[in-house]
Every structure is written in structure tokens, then in C-alpha cells.
Amino acid sequence: MDRHTPQQRSKNMSAVKSTGTKAEVCLGKALWQLGLRYRKNNKTVFGKPDFTFKKYKIAVFVDSEFFHGKDWDTKKKPATNAAFWLKKISRNIERDKEVNAYLQSNGWTVLRFWSKEVNKNLTGCVGLIAEAIDKAAGKI
Template sequence: MTSKENISRQMKKIRSKDTKPELILRSSLWKHGVRYRKNFSSLPGKPDIAITKYKIAVFVDGEFWHGYDFEEQKKRLHHNREKWIAKITRNMARDAEVNQQLTEMGWKVLRFPSKEVIKETEKVTSVILEAIKNNT
């Protein structure tokens, strides 16, 4: 198997919804009595979790795809470097556009890196619960 075929196989495994971090966070919110819509397509960016009652949009972002610590990531890109830099830069710009659109619509936007959701689920849940408390 060539390197290109191997990368292609790996890319097919990447999920856009119902990822492990999303499931963990949704479960935690549900246990705290928070009711939400998942992958809410009525809003820009289709938030992973939309708490419609309080107008809170939550995104669980993959670190690579959304450019967390992007300057460090760039150093590790070797294959198709220019393509990946352009793609991730565009993703970051799209995230900013979506944040602005949602804010203009009166929504509070919360974004969390997926690793933070996994490692610090209660902390992330607390941030969301605090946002709900402040929106009541």
C-alpha cells in the first residue's frame, strides 16, 4: 500500500459528527439536565450542540482541522504542506465567520478543543453551565 492510499484510508475514518469528544460532552450535559439539539442545521456552522432555550452554540473542534496551536502544527507538516496550510487557514477563517454570524443573531458561541473535552470534561461542562446561568 502506498503512502497516499494509507492517508486516504485514514481520512475516511475521520467523523464529522458524533465523535467521541462530542458524545462525552453531550452525556455530561444530559446528566446535568441540559437539553439540546445536536448538529443543529438551522444555524450557521451547524453547531455540535445547540442549547436553543438559552441561545448557546457549542462546537467541539479537532485541534488539527481548526488550527489550534497552528504555528507549531505548521512545523510538523511535510507532505502537501501548502495545501494543508491553505485548508486549515480557511477553516480558521470560516470558524471566525460562523462565530460572528451567530453572535449577530444573539447566540453565545463556545468552542472547545476535542482533547480538552476528553481530558477536562467537568471543567468544560462547568463553562457551559455558567453560560446557561448567565443567559437566564
């Protein structure tokens, strides 16, 4: 049973962002401060990554734990509207795999981070991205 009225639930869900989340903003600011220039949500790259470094063929995704199914096999499933959420999150996981496979088969390096991982270890995430750029640029 949902604790909220349908109007309240609709208002809550409409406030969920697909782009510009706190983790994405923090990561973007940290990359920019290092002088790493990127494109946000580039529609010309398959899967519309959160950050793209097209010159180096690097795509970076920052995924939310709930909507992209972190620990989906072991985690407790949603009780409210379960059929919808099972279908939605399973499809998101499947789509993430398809995007990874497509980009990698076309020579892209794909980096995926969980939003909590970015929040807890921003310097580590930035370091991995910088390392991937250095490797692609032939510096490593």
C-alpha cells in the same frame, strides 16, 4: 514522502469523523446526565454547531486541534501535501471566526472547546456550558 500507499491514506482519511467524535460523545453524555437538553449538529443554526441550546441562544463547538489549527502560528506545519493542508486549515480558522462573528452579532453565545480540553477537563467544560445557560436563563 507519505508512508502509506494512496489507497491506505484514503482509507485512513475516510475514517476521520466530522461528527460523533469521542470528545463530542463524552460532552453530550455529561450534559444529558445533568438534564441539559440540546440539539446535535443543528443545521438550522449557522455554522452547524456540535450542540445548540436554541432557547438560550447558545452554540457549543468541539474542535479538533489539527483540523481547526490550534497554535497554528507556532506549530510545525504538515510536510506531506503541504499546500493542500495550509489552505484547508487556514480556511477552517477563517470560517470559525466568521461563524463566531455571525452568531454573536445575532445574539448567540458561542463556546468553543478543543477536543483534548474536553477529554482532560470534562467537568470544567460542562460547568462553563451550565454557567452560560444559567446566565441566559437569568439565574445568574
